[in-house]
Amino acid sequence: MQYDNIKDAVLVSSYIKGDESALEILINRHKQKIYSFIFSKVYDRDVAEDIFQDTFIKVIRTLKRGAYNEEGKFLPWVMRISHNLVIDYFRKNNRMPKFDNTEEFNIFSVLSDKSLNAESTIIKKQVENDVRRLVDELPNDQKQVLLMRIYDDLSFKEISDKTGVSINTALGRMRYALINLRKIIDKHNIILTN
Numbered sequence: 001m002q003y004d005n006i007k008d009a010v011l012v013s014s015y016i017k018g019d020e021s022a023l024e025i026l027i028n029r030h031k032q033k034i035y036s037f038i039f040s041k042v043y044d045r046d047v048a049e050d051i052f053q054d055t056f057i058k059v060i061r062t063l064k065r066g067a068y069n070e071e072g073k074f075l076p077w078v079m080r081i082s083h084n085l086v087i088d089y090f091r092k093n094n095r096m097p098k099f100d101n102t103e104e105f106n107i108f109s110v111l112s113d114k115s116l117n118a119e120s121t122i123i124k125k126q127v128e129n130d131v132r133r134l135v136d137e138l139p140n141d142q143k144q145v146l147l148m149r150i151y152d153d154l155s156f157k158e159i160s161d162k163t164g165v166s167i168n169t170a171l172g173r174m175r176y177a178l179i180n181l182r183k184i185i186d187k188h189n190i191i192l193t194n
Contacts, residue, residue: 008074016063023063027056030075034082041086043130051089055082134184142177145170 006025014022034055039048058081062068070077135143144163148154154162159170 012063012068012074016066016068023060026074030078033075034078037079038082038086041083042089047089051082051085054085058085134181137184138177138180142173142180145173146177146181149174 008026008029011022011026015026031052035048035052038051038055039045042048042051055078059078068077135146138146145159148159148162149156156167156170156174160167163170165173
């Protein structure tokens with residue numbers, strides 16, 4: 001039987017009727033998207049793997065109970081489950097901000113989107129930490145130019161003056177630093193998204 005053309009809803013229905021292989025096809029069809037989504041939130045392979053497994057345990061339980069009614073919307077439904085499990089993970093690990101009862105508490109200040117929400121703040125910090133670790137893997141001359149350019153916001157002329165190399169050499173080092181960063185990111189299969 002050719003499974004590529006079978007709609008998710010048909011596979012869900014087959015699984016509910018007892019065809020275990022239908023679930024395997026659904027998992028294989030969507031695992032990359034779901035896992036990537038989870039990883040982009042937690043930045044930890046083991047945690048992402050655990051949440052991915054928990055997502056499908058929840059999917060299986062819901063399907064077995066006959067409580068699934070999202071006809072034709074299997075992937076968005078699974079993504080919602082994984083999103084909720086990611087939030088549960090952050091809560092369990094006390095990685096959400098807590099409001100002290102002594103503080104002035106105003107629901108409108110919490111709802112305003114002037115600042116990043118807790119999850120985004122955590123993700124942003126994690127991305128910054130990941131980038132710093134990646135930069136540390138660069139050769140010293142490339143790392144020096146990259147740090148001066150990105151973190152100190154120096155021009156290539158200023159970098160040239162500070163390091164005693166020509167502007168072209170500074171430009172070349174920056175170029176190689178970026179090429180090498182991409183290679184390191186690919187080698188470690190890192191996803192840097194916020």
